[in-house]
Amino acid sequence: MTQSDALLPRPRLELAAGAVHVPGWLGLDEQRRLLRACREWSAARASGEPGLRHTRLPSGGVMSVRTVCLGWHWRPYRYSRTVDDGDGGPVLPFPPWLAELGRRAVAEAYRDPAAGEDYRPDIGLVNFYDEHAKMGLHQDKDERGLEPVVSLSLGDACVFRFGNTGNRNRPWTDVELRSGDLVVFGGPSRLAYHGVPRILPGTADPDLGLTSGRLNITMRVSGLDG
Template structure:
């Protein structure tokens, strides 16, 4: 597909913190810690991260978001800016390619993937696909997406990684509608999930290349997480299979 020559637009996190909000209006049928196989290869664990773990990740995200190679709105090859804001670790992703430098903004080297985040990814695989999957997982990239008010993400495949290893998604902040289509289609019928703060979603195996997206984030539905701006933060931890 190529990449956009216009580049992305760097952004800066607001210094204020979100107001405290009550979570629960969209969580009536949840059971914290419950593991559910949504479809073959798609596993959801509700409330996987503790509030303290979520707060620690937000603290780290605020550091990752700073330049160089900081937070920005990516631009797709056709020219329009994505409404989500993204920062990358390990490998820099822009639609639709990976590199070791932030080629769509300041050209700086991408920030390294912290060992603790790699361990978190292996723990996620262990808790969803078993201990062997956790041991075999070699995460080398993170895409952290901030969904501010009104942001969304259209249906797409995570298809730039040669590795067939599962993709780990962690949600923090406001609840979102996460939509799943199929491996070979982006049309209905869909599976729609509500992902809440602390939830873990992993997709792999026959569903590794599913079309998925976030058509809506529900404002003010998440818990108060110190330092998190209004909206939703998602961390996707990946094994790219790319060589240096």
């Protein structure tokens, strides 16, 4: 990202019906607060096992991103209240202030305060991408509800690929997500395939305090009983 790029306004974009990209939604102070929280969540657990860890897939492969979960622990392809593929301890709690941020995000994306008021996220997935990490096209379909997914970006920019609901093939839309950007997808696009084919190293704002890599915080509604 060049200096001239940073000076050009980036308009909000409807990626598909129900899917909205809001550039620069989080100001620098809110980004810093979220970054501090991510660092706390990612710190080593009491057992000595890292909170931020690579997830192993049923095929035996290992995801290139590192993840820590809030509220419900995700492992392919289910949720639990304990870190079943780790130390077995309780999952980190989902903080009320983060839920409130999710409600604000939905209201902003859909320009509908009522939609935000009704949003009750109880799952948080914090993914860290180093410069080599990727996320293949996938659906977020392990939840029982179909309320919107809220996605926030911190640090280096990435190429975000938003596809269709039928398969991993085209059509899809590639958009650059930068630090502070918001994406919300729900309604007809709730089960759209999406992924991150590429990180753009060295694009983070030095004032943020994240020298390399990208953090992505997603919020979801589990639809599960407590």
